[in-house]
Amino acid sequence: MNFRFNWIWPFTIAGCLIPLLWLVFDIAYDNLGSNPIQALHIRLGDWALRFLCITLAVTPIQTFTKWRGMSDYRQLFGLYAFFYASLHVLGYLLADHYLEWQVIGIDIIESSYIWFGVLAYFIVFLLAMTTSKWAKKRLGKSWKKLHRFIYIAVCAAIIHYFWQLKGNLAEPLFYLLVIFFLLGFRALTWLKNRQPNENTG
Amino acid sequence: MIVKSQNDIPASEITDPLIFKQRRRIIKAMLATTIAGVGTSAVADDKSIGTNLPKGDFSGELLTPSPANLIKNYTNYYEFAFNKEDSTTLAQSLRIDPWSVEISGEVEKPGTYALEDVLRQQTLKEHIYRFRCVEAWSMVIPWVGFSLRDLLKSVKPLSTARFVKFTSVYQPEAMPRQRANAMLDWPYVEGLRIDEAMHPLTLLAVGMYGDFLPKQNGAPLRLVVPWKYGFKSIKAIVKIELLKTPPTTSWNKFSPGEYGFYANVNPSVAHPRWSQYSERQLGSGFFTPRRRTELFNGYGEQVASLYTDMDLRHFY
Numbered sequence A: 001m002n003f004r005f006n007w008i009w010p011f012t013i014a015g016c017l018i019p020l021l022w023l024v025f026d027i028a029y030d031n032l033g034s035n036p037i038q039a040l041h042i043r044l045g046d047w048a049l050r051f052l053c054i055t056l057a058v059t060p061i062q063t064f065t066k067w068r069g070m071s072d073y074r075q076l077f078g079l080y081a082f083f084y085a086s087l088h089v090l091g092y093l094l095a096d097h098y099l100e101w102q103v104i105g106i107d108i109i110e111s112s113y114i115w116f117g118v119l120a121y122f123i124v125f126l127l128a129m130t131t132s133k134w135a136k137k138r139l140g141k142s143w144k145k146l147h148r149f150i151y152i153a154v155c156a157a158i159i160h161y162f163w164q165l166k167g168n169l170a171e172p173l174f175y176l177l178v179i180f181f182l183l184g185f186r187a188l189t190w191l192k193n194r195q196p197n198e199n200t201g
Numbered sequence B: 001m002i003v004k005s006q007n008d009i010p011a012s013e014i015t016d017p018l019i020f021k022q023r024r025r026i027i028k029a030m031l032a033t034t035i036a037g038v039g040t041s042a043v044a045d046d047k048s049i050g051t052n053l054p055k056g057d058f059s060g061e062l063l064t065p066s067p068a069n070l071i072k073n074y075t076n077y078y079e080f081a082f083n084k085e086d087s088t089t090l091a092q093s094l095r096i097d098p099w100s101v102e103i104s105g106e107v108e109k110p111g112t113y114a115l116e117d118v119l120r121q122q123t124l125k126e127h128i129y130r131f132r133c134v135e136a137w138s139m140v141i142p143w144v145g146f147s148l149r150d151l152l153k154s155v156k157p158l159s160t161a162r163f164v165k166f167t168s169v170y171q172p173e174a175m176p177r178q179r180a181n182a183m184l185d186w187p188y189v190e191g192l193r194i195d196e197a198m199h200p201l202t203l204l205a206v207g208m209y210g211d212f213l214p215k216q217n218g219a220p221l222r223l224v225v226p227w228k229y230g231f232k233s234i235k236a237i238v239k240i241e242l243l244k245t246p247p248t249t250s251w252n253k254f255s256p257g258e259y260g261f262y263a264n265v266n267p268s269v270a271h272p273r274w275s276q277y278s279e280r281q282l283g284s285g286f287f288t289p290r291r292r293t294e295l296f297n298g299y300g301e302q303v304a305s306l307y308t309d310m311d312l313r314h315f316y
């Protein structure tokens, strides 16, 4: 099965923009509640995290379904994670702080939950910058190693989520569980590959 | 030892709306006398307390109240829900009529007082105060209330009274998070040092925006301590105790490293997980910088003297 050249591809590209359109609509119609700026952070942060999870879900799905050629989708979702994370950061710098760098500096230094967000964003940024075929060729073997840092990014993101929490545990616990399974799958694969004798039979 | 508060409220055959109306009539009548001369327009209808109230001494002349609809839909009321929007809907099932307040401990005249009787003794004024939440958002609220000190004086505190403990209502049948025993130890408890409680800035509020308090905002009676983080301003008070020793307060008990007994607004003492240097004012739009948080939320001139010689970093 080849996903690249069928109708699913353009629909996926467009579909991933729905959360943004929905957000723009809610801003235009003043639907974001009493603290719209916080609501903006939550919306964009949630979607950045969701796309990280979706990106990490591609490989397990490929393994279980034996579908081929999903790596383009993995790249696409990863880029959307970068896209929503970038909007999240821009929302923080521009919509919230209006580029008041002194306040931003103090806020970041004093808010430990943001450190984890910055770590996550730094990694996602690096991965997005090295996503092209050209970069992949140039980096050779280290490309794969570098792109495994997405595991650290998603862990940093979930810590960032928990660390800013004031009340409701249920939602971040849900994502923690999802991430546990997604990374657990990698751990199992890794263990399997270490003992080829037992599993090739 | 906390006595469940609903035991203090005698069961009544009178239906709730009737009592509610009666409380409104009492307040109307009181206001008619306090603002006689200003005009009677404020007391003409039964729907609001009135907009012609005299202003409290510390009411900020230059403060513009935040839009009321924002404040009514953005309350931390963990007895109902852990998110601010659901609390608004869920709080409507709270029973607030009849309501009485038990005052006990180190006082000459302990007793359980019907809210109407408390109000009859007090002068309601409008107090426009800043309100700063520990979560780094803020608003400006025109409270309707009276000084806590006036109530405390009327029950004659003994010289042994050093702290004041406040207890919120325990109504698990109306409060889902209380029913589930979730997060905090219920009922909610807050406390002040006696000099903080006797400070003229400290209010007991029964209304805001010229009307009675909405249930989600702490009806029918709440504390307002404008120089402290919002969680100190306990809602739906049923008990006030004057004590010799500091009470254990709810958030402090839940997470002592994050929420101190004092909880004075202070931009230079960060919460362990986030900065308190700036705040987002409700009603301010996108692309507006945050407000820089002021020490004691801008009430330093009035209250800083309460804390001289105290290390505010240690006593956060």
Ligand code: HEM
Pocket: A038, A041, A042, A043, A044, A045, A046, A048, A049, A052, A085, A088, A089, A092, A114, A116, A117, A118, A119, A120, A121, A124, A157, A160, A161, A164, A171
């Ligand atoms: C890949 C990077 C990041 C991801 C996946 C991410 C994800 C999230 C998530 C899931 C939330 C919580 C949303 C909720 O409550 O439902 C959040 C909140 C937030 N994030 Fe991020 N974040 C990232 C990077 C950053 C960075 C770099 C900053 C700032 C420089 C930042 C600032 C914030 C702020 C201010 C909040 C709101 C906290 C509040 O509600 O008070 N994030 N983020």
